[in-house]
Amino acid sequence: MSDDLNIVGKRVVRSDTLAKVTGQARYTADLKFPNMLTAKVLRSPFPHARILGIDLSRALKVPGVKAAISGFDAYGVKWGVFRYTQDHAMLPTDKVRYVGEDVAAVAAVDEETALEALSLIKVDYEPLPAVFDPEEAMQEGAPQIHEAYQNNINIHVHIDVGDVDRAMAEAFLVREDTFKAAGEAYAMMEPYAVVASYANGFLELWMPNAGPHVRAKALSNLLKMPLNRVRVRHIYSGGAFGGRSEVSPGDLVASLLSIKAGRPVKLVLSREENATSTRQIHDMIATVKTGMSRDGTIVAKDYRVIYDGGAYSSTGPIATSIPFYVYEECYRFPNVRYNGYRVLTNKGIRGMYGCHGRAFLAGNESQMDLMAKELGLDPVDVRLKNGLSSGEMTATKSLITSCGLAQTIARASESTHFKEKWPKAKRGKGIGMGCIAIMCGFPMGFRSGSACYVKMNDDGQATIVTGVVDNGQGNESVVIQVASEVLGIPMEDINLINADTEATNLDPGAYSQAATFVGANAVRVACENARRKITAIAAEKLGVPAEDLDLKDRMVFSMTTPDKKMPVRWIVREAFFRGDPIAATGSYFPKIDIEREWVSRPWGQMAGTFSFGTSVAEVRIDSHTGRITVPRFTAAHDCGRPINPMAVEGQMEGSIQQAGIAAIMEGNLWDHGFLLNPDLLEYKVPLACDMPEIDTIIISSMDPEGPFGAKEGGLTIRMNAYSAIACAVTNATDALFTELPLTPDRVLTILERKKGVKK
Amino acid sequence: MKAVKVNFRINDEPVALEVKPYETLLETLRERLDLIGGKEACGLGSCGACTVIVDGIPLRSCLVLTPEVDGASITTIEGLARNGRLHPLQESFMEKGAVQCGFCTSGMILTAKALLDRNPRPARKEVVKTISSNICRCTGYKKIVDAVLDASLKNKAYHINN
Ligand code: FES
Numbered sequence: 001m002s003d004d005l006n007i008v009g010k011r012v013v014r015s016d017t018l019a020k021v022t023g024q025a026r027y028t029a030d031l032k033f034p035n036m037l038t039a040k041v042l043r044s045p046f047p048h049a050r051i052l053g054i055d056l057s058r059a060l061k062v063p064g065v066k067a068a069i070s071g072f073d074a075y076g077v078k079w080g081v082f083r084y085t086q087d088h089a090m091l092p093t094d095k096v097r098y099v100g101e102d103v104a105a106v107a108a109v110d111e112e113t114a115l116e117a118l119s120l121i122k123v124d125y126e127p128l129p130a131v132f133d134p135e136e137a138m139q140e141g142a143p144q145i146h147e148a149y150q151n152n153i154n155i156h157v158h159i160d161v162g163d164v165d166r167a168m169a170e171a172f173l174v175r176e177d178t179f180k181a182a183g184e185a186y187a188m189m190e191p192y193a194v195v196a197s198y199a200n201g202f203l204e205l206w207m208p209n210a211g212p213h214v215r216a217k218a219l220s221n222l223l224k225m226p227l228n229r230v231r232v233r234h235i236y237s238g239g240a241f242g243g244r245s246e247v248s249p250g251d252l253v254a255s256l257l258s259i260k261a262g263r264p265v266k267l268v269l270s271r272e273e274n275a276t277s278t279r280q281i282h283d284m285i286a287t288v289k290t291g292m293s294r295d296g297t298i299v300a301k302d303y304r305v306i307y308d309g310g311a312y313s314s315t316g317p318i319a320t321s322i323p324f325y326v327y328e329e330c331y332r333f334p335n336v337r338y339n340g341y342r343v344l345t346n347k348g349i350r351g352m353y354g355c356h357g358r359a360f361l362a363g364n365e366s367q368m369d370l371m372a373k374e375l376g377l378d379p380v381d382v383r384l385k386n387g388l389s390s391g392e393m394t395a396t397k398s399l400i401t402s403c404g405l406a407q408t409i410a411r412a413s414e415s416t417h418f419k420e421k422w423p424k425a426k427r428g429k430g431i432g433m434g435c436i437a438i439m440c441g442f443p444m445g446f447r448s449g450s451a452c453y454v455k456m457n458d459d460g461q462a463t464i465v466t467g468v469v470d471n472g473q474g475n476e477s478v479v480i481q482v483a484s485e486v487l488g489i490p491m492e493d494i495n496l497i498n499a500d501t502e503a504t505n506l507d508p509g510a511y512s513q514a515a516t517f518v519g520a521n522a523v524r525v526a527c528e529n530a531r532r533k534i535t536a537i538a539a540e541k542l543g544v545p546a547e548d549l550d551l552k553d554r555m556v557f558s559m560t561t562p563d564k565k566m567p568v569r570w571i572v573r574e575a576f577f578r579g580d581p582i583a584a585t586g587s588y589f590p591k592i593d594i595e596r597e598w599v600s601r602p603w604g605q606m607a608g609t610f611s612f613g614t615s616v617a618e619v620r621i622d623s624h625t626g627r628i629t630v631p632r633f634t635a636a637h638d639c640g641r642p643i644n645p646m647a648v649e650g651q652m653e654g655s656i657q658q659a660g661i662a663a664i665m666e667g668n669l670w671d672h673g674f675l676l677n678p679d680l681l682e683y684k685v686p687l688a689c690d691m692p693e694i695d696t697i698i699i700s701s702m703d704p705e706g707p708f709g710a711k712e713g714g715l716t717i718r719m720n721a722y723s724a725i726a727c728a729v730t731n732a733t734d735a736l737f738t739e740l741p742l743t744p745d746r747v748l749t750i751l752e753r754k755k756g757v758k759k
Numbered sequence: 760m761k762a763v764k765v766n767f768r769i770n771d772e773p774v775a776l777e778v779k780p781y782e783t784l785l786e787t788l789r790e791r792l793d794l795i796g797g798k799e800a801c802g803l804g805s806c807g808a809c810t811v812i813v814d815g816i817p818l819r820s821c822l823v824l825t826p827e828v829d830g831a832s833i834t835t836i837e838g839l840a841r842n843g844r845l846h847p848l849q850e851s852f853m854e855k856g857a858v859q860c861g862f863c864t865s866g867m868i869l870t871a872k873a874l875l876d877r878n879p880r881p882a883r884k885e886v887v888k889t890i891s892s893n894i895c896r897c898t899g900y901k902k903i904v905d906a907v908l909d910a911s912l913k914n915k916a917y918h919i920n921n
């Protein structure tokens with residue numbers, strides 16, 4: 001294949017956008033089927049209470065009600081991603097553990113009827129003492145949320161590399177700080193919705209999801225149905241950001257109702273329910289201790305991080321680990337100890353977030369700047385000095401194969417004149433830098449890999465079949481671009497069947513940045529296999545060696561004698577004549593250490609590759625109001641080769657909004673287990689007028705494994721944008737924050753405290 | 760409760776309906792008329808995903824009761840393309856990469872259309888101010904602003920299309 005690419009690397013119009021600008025794209029709530037029923041869920045009013053009984057009989061008598069269910073109609077199965085985290089029945093029968101937990105549900109001919117029936121369900125509760133603060137929950141005598149987890153400690157991740165105590169004792173400078181951060185709302189624009197349709201022994205499902213195969217597996221367990229009878233279908237998804245990764249109680253609710261009623265059921269959550277009763281983000285408390293040598297080399301790190309896990313395990317072990325890993329994959333830590341505790345509380349269920357680990361990362365980076373300052377060093381130099389490069393191993397033994405970290409730091413700091421601005425910071429004006437690495441494709445057992453089928457159709461077009469799912473990032477367009485490049489036919493000639501568990505083979509889903517690196521890689525391999533069949537026939541027909549053939553513009557042609565050529569279509573037809581149509585499979589499994597386990601064996605190759613990135617934020621602080629504004633934000637991301645640079649920029653820009661600006665305005669507010677800001681009036685998300693001037697820089701490090709050298713499209717910025725803002729505020733105030741987000745009241749406290757110290 | 764008779768024009772077609780007195784325009788569009796381009800992302804007037812244009816003004820259809828728009832002329836996203844040709848805003852949103860998950864897109868495009876209809880050449884600042892009525896969680900807004908400005912530069916085409 002010639003090196004100059006035709007489609008990959010170009011700013012192409014994403015394949016999914018026509019449907020979206022014309023209003024034709026169908027999301028779950030837009031689906032309508034004959035005889036479809038409307039579902040409503042009765043939710044727990046208590047943060048913690050024993051269920052003494054649930055009486056559905058009056059609800060069932062309401063005319064128009066076709067089914068009513070509670071956990072007693074389920075199969076007594078508890079879901080958990082790991083064998084040791086199976087604690088979530090999705091519809092509890094023993095006790096409720098958070099306000100808003102799904103308790104019972106009805107399906108009726110219309111919404112009014114469903115709501116009326118809901119009001120007739122009687123649940124007897126015995127309220128129990130509840131606990132909302134993870135540190136309190138860990139104390140002896142705190143209310144016990146699950147029998148299985150002593151002191152409510154759901155997960156403890158312990159990592160110890162080198163000799164931390166000795167290195168700390170020998171360090172020139174040691175500093176310890178503690179930071180707290182409020183959890184956030186994903187606030188994806190689409191409130192959660194599920195359509196379930198049970199007929200002839202098969203259950204079909206549509207819902208926004210980040211991995212149809214993983215979702216189907218969870219539901220087949222919960223429903224005690226064979227996996228092939230649970231069919232998760234393709235549907236457009238209105239944003240995920242990590243919040244659609246796991247099975248949701250609504251999935252079980254809609255499924256049970258449809259099985260009972262024998263009719264399709266649609267459950268659409270309100271904005272408030274989406275916040276209280278689908279996943280939220282972990283609050284956290286992080287203590288970060290760092291030892292540095294005189295020249296700014298990090299010699300030791302010692303961590304204790306407590307994550308507020310809400311009421312159930314969720315992806316607990318992963319959530320407890322990721323903040324640490326994305327940091328150790330970025331910097332060299334010869335001695336490091338990490339104690340991560342995920343602690344259960346009587347609050348809503350939690351999941352991974354695109355910018356998971358904010359306080360941890362922001363705290364580390366801000367602390368590093370203050371230490372650099374104390375040593376008379378510059379943050380850019382300290383980051384470059386400690387940053388990992390290709391060929392190095394992380395502390396927990398992952399090899400870094402391609403690494404553009406240093407370039408992202410250099411480019412971001414040059415374009416912002418960081419080195420000149422940083423020492424000149426004054427009250428009210430600051431600049432800050434955040435760096436990070438991200439794993440692309442991590443161990444998920446046999447689901448870590450992806451497989452793809454491709455067939456060439458008789459008009460020379462292709463159909464590719466892949467499990468890759470798109471939550472709005474543009475994954476569908478990426479795989480179409482890759483197929484188009486390999487097969488030499490335009491993007492509009494590629495038909496895509498994806499994210500449907502009946503039709504597609506296994507795929508990890510949009511987790512761990514696997515869609516491009518793993519999913520599109522499988523598509524590449526399948527298409528290359530098909531391409532080989534095409535060139536074999538063409539070589540015979542044109543009388544040239546197959547190696548001399550290239551595919552472009554629907555033609556296969558000789559590279560040395562370009563007038564020797566024929567349409568791909570002819571070859572496809574010839575193959576049909578020969579009774580051997582052009583079809584191929586391909587798969588990709590990332591080179592990871594599959595033995596690696598989050599708790600029991602936290603070492604070995606974590607990911608197929610790592611992406612790197614640097615964010616630089618410039619902030620202004622109004623010393624009277626404490627309000628922060630962000631006039632300029634610069635982000636540099638090593639994405640390997642960008643498959644579609646315009647889409648990568650879009651991911652980076654969205655990350656600056658969702659992780660960067662979020663640092664000054666977003667956080668969940670709680671009052672004893674009641675979420676005070678579940679809707680978009682009280683929970684403010686950044687608007688166009690809140691956005692800084694944005695500069696995005698793409699660094700192409702050409703990964704040796706990725707499809708055409710690609711890694712992932714922007715998550716590093718989602719992780720480090722928060723740090724950049726926090727560091728800029730640290731730079732402006734010359735003091736460390738203790739609580740995030742940096743709302744005006746907190747900024748004023750920092751300024752007051754600083755004043756006090758000075759006097 | 761007694762049904763209410765309403766007559767209005769949607770995307771240049773006359774429509775006569777009987778609706779519930781408390782029915783929102785969003786519900787009427789989505790449930791009765793199968794115009795699903797407008798989305799319910801909050802139902803509270805806080806996000807703009809349900810925006811449609813009523814007599815030239817962008818309105819949040821989740822806050823409007825259908826009987827209130829009796830006699831009005833309504834444009835939804837489904838009515839923007841004419842004779843198989845996309846509206847310049849639709850083209851620009853595609854070309855500039857202003858669409859990610861797409862859930863905010865129809866509300867954004869209609870909000871922008873109402874702006875360009877009253878001011879065909881807005882300054883960047885004015886575009887930012889106008890679309891600050893709508894939430895997009897994916898894009899960081901930059902490419903949306905770029906797209907609206909790009910569409911405004913296709914001015915001629917824009918006017919022919921209108
Ligand atoms: S749904 Fe109407 S403003 Fe949000």
Ligand code: FES
Binds near residue numbers: 238857859860862898
């Ligand atoms: S594109 Fe997803 S909300 Fe705007």
